[in-house]
Amino acid sequence: MTAVSTTSVSWxxxxxxxxxxxxxxxxxxAGPPLLLLHHDIGTLDRLPFYDALARRFTVLRxxxxxxxxxxxxxxxxxxxxxxxxxxxxLGELSESRAAASISVAGLGFGGWIxxxxxxxxxxxxxxxxxxxxxxxKPERGEIADQALVSYIDYVRLGxxxxxxxxxxxxxxxxxxxxxxxxxxxEMSFRxxxxxxxxxxxxxxxxxxxxxxxxxxxxxxxxxxxxxxGERYAKALPRARLEVVEGAGHFVDMEKPDQLAKLxxxxxxxxxx
Amino acid sequence: xxxxxxxxxxxxxYPADEGREFGxxxxxxxxxxxxxxxxxxxxxxxxxxxxLAENVGFDGIMLNEHHNAPFCMQAKCNVFASILAATTKxxxxxxxxxxxxxxxxxxxxxxxxxxxxxxxRGRLVSGFVRGxxxxxxxxxxxxxxxxxxxxxxxxxxxxTWTQPGPFRWEGTHYQHRVVNPWAVPLQKxxxxxxxxxxxxxxxxxxxxxKRYPYIALxxxxxxxxKIWELYDRVAEETGYAGGPEYRGYLQRCHVAETExxxxxxxxxxxxxxxxxxxxxxxxxxxxxxxxxxxxxxxxVEYAVGRRSNPxxxxxxxxxxxxxxxxxxxxxxxxxxxxxxxxxxxxxxxREIGKELGLWSPFEANAPVGIxxxxxxxxxxxxxxxxxxxxxxxx
Numbered sequence: 001m002t003a004v005s006t007t008s009v010s011w012x013x014x015x016x017x018x019x020x021x022x023x024x025x026x027x028x029x030a031g032p033p034l035l036l037l038h039h040d041i042g043t044l045d046r047l048p049f050y051d052a053l054a055r056r057f058t059v060l061r062x063x064x065x066x067x068x069x070x071x072x073x074x075x076x077x078x079x080x081x082x083x084x085x086x087x088x089x090l091g092e093l094s095e096s097r098a099a100a101s102i103s104v105a106g107l108g109f110g111g112w113i114x115x116x117x118x119x120x121x122x123x124x125x126x127x128x129x130x131x132x133x134x135x136x137k138p139e140r141g142e143i144a145d146q147a148l149v150s151y152i153d154y155v156r157l158g159x160x161x162x163x164x165x166x167x168x169x170x171x172x173x174x175x176x177x178x179x180x181x182x183x184x185x186e187m188s189f190r191x192x193x194x195x196x197x198x199x200x201x202x203x204x205x206x207x208x209x210x211x212x213x214x215x216x217x218x219x220x221x222x223x224x225x226x227x228x229g230e231r232y233a234k235a236l237p238r239a240r241l242e243v244v245e246g247a248g249h250f251v252d253m254e255k256p257d258q259l260a261k262l263x264x265x266x267x268x269x270x271x272x
Numbered sequence: 273x274x275x276x277x278x279x280x281x282x283x284x285x286y287p288a289d290e291g292r293e294f295g296x297x298x299x300x301x302x303x304x305x306x307x308x309x310x311x312x313x314x315x316x317x318x319x320x321x322x323x324l325a326e327n328v329g330f331d332g333i334m335l336n337e338h339h340n341a342p343f344c345m346q347a348k349c350n351v352f353a354s355i356l357a358a359t360t361k362x363x364x365x366x367x368x369x370x371x372x373x374x375x376x377x378x379x380x381x382x383x384x385x386x387x388x389x390x391x392x393r394g395r396l397v398s399g400f401v402r403g404x405x406x407x408x409x410x411x412x413x414x415x416x417x418x419x420x421x422x423x424x425x426x427x428x429x430x431x432t433w434t435q436p437g438p439f440r441w442e443g444t445h446y447q448h449r450v451v452n453p454w455a456v457p458l459q460k461x462x463x464x465x466x467x468x469x470x471x472x473x474x475x476x477x478x479x480x481x482k483r484y485p486y487i488a489l490x491x492x493x494x495x496x497x498k499i500w501e502l503y504d505r506v507a508e509e510t511g512y513a514g515g516p517e518y519r520g521y522l523q524r525c526h527v528a529e530t531e532x533x534x535x536x537x538x539x540x541x542x543x544x545x546x547x548x549x550x551x552x553x554x555x556x557x558x559x560x561x562x563x564x565x566x567x568x569x570x571x572v573e574y575a576v577g578r579r580s581n582p583x584x585x586x587x588x589x590x591x592x593x594x595x596x597x598x599x600x601x602x603x604x605x606x607x608x609x610x611x612x613x614x615x616x617x618x619x620x621x622r623e624i625g626k627e628l629g630l631w632s633p634f635e636a637n638a639p640v641g642i643x644x645x646x647x648x649x650x651x652x653x654x655x656x657x658x659x660x661x662x663x664x665x666x
Contacts (some may be wrong), residue, residue, distance in 0.1 A: 185560035
């Protein structure tokens with residue numbers, strides 16, 4: 001594992017009009033472009049994982065419309081809509097106008113969006129990374145349903161080590177953080193309520209994805225069963241599965257350097 | 273004045289300690305604790321109570337429904353409404369109400385309600401509700417679209433009741449190729465719609481804009497005054513004057529032969545834990561998207577245990593604030609309570625109501641809603657129009 005660099009990374013933010021909403025996109029770093037899609041719980045502005053990636057890539061990190069206070073597209077009804085919005089975004093960004101010029105990494109719910117993006121435009125993405133991705137129906141277990149548990153319990157469920165949760169959010173998250181989680185949960189309900197957090201049609205479309213794919217899963221993911229990682233790796237034509245020991249669903253917050261290295265090694269490789 | 277009898281129809285025969293141990297008597301509290309033999313007995317007892325309520329002089333019987341919880345055995349208020357339509361003669365059958373967002377087919381609801389109205393010879397009052405938070409989870413309906421579905425289902429039902437079919441409905445949440453049910457309400461232009469509620473400002477404003485009476489469900493006195501202020505303000509903006517015929521209130525009352533017994537029995541309103549809806553679960557009762565964004569802070573704090581239920585209050589507080597009234601009529605059991613209420617309390621209340629001019633929508637002959645400004649045709653005239661023998665309806 002590479003040591004954590006303490007060099008500060010500077011992030012800028014821009015607003016891009018897409019599909020009737022103002023999409024907020026944060027940007028940092030230099031190198032090959034990487035679109036990074038966050039979890040269903042939204043995200044903090046800064047995380048060590050983001051900085052680690054920005055040392056190797058030009059990281060483009062949008063806020064999903066309707067999450068973390070960004071403008072809600074009232075019309076949106078499913079995750080494929082969101083994936084289409086991101087394909088639209090790729091056409092707007094100078095880094096991704098040419099086909100297969102940008103890699104896409106999705107975390108959890110963001111991984112589902114990334115997978116949908118890849119099926120919508122199988123040759124648009126250079127390399128695809130799915131980390132603990134929702135989107136497929138488990139054959140044995142279930143995807144943990146946040147509708148039945150509190151905001152804090154749901155996020156804690158995604159950590160193998162509760163000390164990691166405390167480090168990132170504090171042992172007792174602020175009410176402002178809870179309100180964000182509630183807002184994000186509402187948006188997730190709007191587009192992924194039923195079936196909850198998967199698409200029955202996605203498995204039939206993954207076979208057309210041309211991009212090489214890296215599927216990463218936390219060994220102790222209690223939100224999306226590891227079985228789904230195995231299924232993604234099998235259904236995507238050019239995929240391999242990496243399991244991270246000692247991590248739950250939020251691999252990016254529990255093992256930031258390890259995940260950043262896996263992604264860097266994979267997405268820095270030449271060719272397609 | 274329109275005085276109604278209401279019970280939540282609690283499933284009172286489950287092991288209370290199991291509920292306390294589980295920590296909630298809602299949504300996921302296992303129905304292995306539901307004893308159908310006790311359920312059968314209770315349903316029939318409740319029917320007896322309704323017939324008694326009619327006999328002792330109540331004007332209406334209010335029904336409601338809830339799901340996955342012992343505090344209310346009615347899983348479908350139209351079922352009891354159908355039974356009462358055939359087994360009572362005089363009382364209004366007041367549904368407060370059908371939870372519209374839970375319906376995937378509002379046309380089906382419109383049909384059922386039309387049937388109940390015809391069978392009862394025009395005694396239906398068809399209230400509509402959004403459904404409780406946990407009901408969205410119990411029925412798998414998206415809480416984030418709760419209010420949109422409520423409003424669209426309402427519009428579709430009223431159109432189904434009042435415009436000859438067939439027509440097509442292409443809405444946001446409902447699409448129907450052919451709307452043309454062969455069942456339409458007896459009451460014209462349509463059965464009265466009353467809107468019960470507890471908390472949401474949006475619902476009060478919506479009801480006032482529609483000119484539908486708003487029924488405050490056991491709200492605190494000060495909060496209730498604010499509800500009427502808001503309602504009347506919106507009514508004025510909408511072009512009519514609010515007043516008693518647009519106001520309803522659910523008051524928990526218990527009457528017995530002695531003060532002690534009345535108080536002891538009234539404590540049962542706090543049944544099995546402290547709130548009349550049973551032991552609520554802070555997360556299940558507040559799914560994201562269900563509540564108004566204006567109260568998001570209060571409910572996220574409630575959901576993680578940082579504040580008490582914004583709707584909760586102790587028995588003593590509720591007696592003190594008159595949200596629960598218990599006592600003797602000017603000076604057992606459920607049947608005694610109903611009889612004493614009907615024979616001794618209601619006549620006195622009617623006198624007070626007359627003095628204060630608390631006219632019901634029926635007495636005031638108020639229009640059924642803003643969309644139909646002419647006074648409603650009394651159901652009696654319609655019910656007897658094609659009927660050879662005069663009916664005993666008042």
